[in-house]
Amino acid sequence: MSLVVPETLASFGLQSPPFPKAPAPEACFRWPALRECLARLHFAHSLRGFALITGDVGAGKTTALRLFLRELDAERAPAVYLADSALSPREFYGRVLEHFGVLPGFTQSRARRQFQSLLAEMAQTQGKTPVVVIDEGHGLSAAMVQELRYLQNVDCDGENPFTLIICGQAEIRAMLRLKTFEAVAQRVTIRFHLTGLSTPETTAYVQHALRLAGVDRPLFTDAALTLLHTHAHGILRRIGLLATHALLDAALNKTPLVEEPSVRRAVADLDE
Numbered sequence: 001m002s003l004v005v006p007e008t009l010a011s012f013g014l015q016s017p018p019f020p021k022a023p024a025p026e027a028c029f030r031w032p033a034l035r036e037c038l039a040r041l042h043f044a045h046s047l048r049g050f051a052l053i054t055g056d057v058g059a060g061k062t063t064a065l066r067l068f069l070r071e072l073d074a075e076r077a078p079a080v081y082l083a084d085s086a087l088s089p090r091e092f093y094g095r096v097l098e099h100f101g102v103l104p105g106f107t108q109s110r111a112r113r114q115f116q117s118l119l120a121e122m123a124q125t126q127g128k129t130p131v132v133v134i135d136e137g138h139g140l141s142a143a144m145v146q147e148l149r150y151l152q153n154v155d156c157d158g159e160n161p162f163t164l165i166i167c168g169q170a171e172i173r174a175m176l177r178l179k180t181f182e183a184v185a186q187r188v189t190i191r192f193h194l195t196g197l198s199t200p201e202t203t204a205y206v207q208h209a210l211r212l213a214g215v216d217r218p219l220f221t222d223a224a225l226t227l228l229h230t231h232a233h234g235i236l237r238r239i240g241l242l243a244t245h246a247l248l249d250a251a252l253n254k255t256p257l258v259e260e261p262s263v264r265r266a267v268a269d270l271d272e
Contacts, residue, residue, distance in 0.1 A: 048123070
């Protein structure tokens with residue numbers, strides 16, 4: 001469903017909202033860190049490994065996951081996406097088994113054996129490499145983090161039957177540095193921390209978003225873009241929020257370009 005641009009912003013010539021919450025994959029801005037994140041995810045998948053992707057709130061982690069999963073062959077790499085950080089080990093196994101049409105056993109140990117048998121059979125007999133994604137991983141309980149040790153152990157630590165991806169904020173990295181979770185940390189194949197955009201990347205992102213929304217000319221002054229980057233700390237989601245509010249302020253004040261005062265007022269509005 002396409003979104004209608006508010007009449008206020010249409011005064012700038014915008015034909016659609018410039019910073020949608022979930023842009024179409026082909027419309028996503030691919031800055032260098034995002035491209036590297038995708039490359040690392042594909043490398044982990046080629047190894048049927050365990051990838052740990054972290055980043056600040058709004059840094060683009062879920063966008064990276066969406067793009068990665070879209071680039072996979074859904075037939076050869078069926079994926080399960082879980083975004084419930086309150087998962088218990090039993091609930092985790094149950095959700096994955098139900099996704100693949102298997103009725104989970106009542107006990108955790110029974111569900112774990114079913115999970116391991118199912119994914120091993122998919123890999124060894126069907127030639128598939130399933131992908132299991134746990135988003136919001138920073139909220140996982142200690143019990144669920146410890147359970148990660150058993151997920152890929154199917155044949156005496158032989159070849160992994162599937163790719164495991166844990167995605168979350170930096171707290172999960174700090175957790176895995178604890179001695180308690182050393183056995184889990186040693187199983188991580190690929191790690192990547194998704195950082196914020198640089199000042200030039202922020203400018204490129206805003207221009208990219210405006211161009212997709214139908215405006216192929218500068219709407220922000222250079223000074224406004226620098227201030228926008230400073231207050232957004234290069235975080236993709238906050239850049240979009242501040243830029244949208246600054247555009248609205250400029251439109252209401254009938255200025256032809258977004259200048260520093262509009263960005264400052266946008267910051268004040270969002271930080272109240």
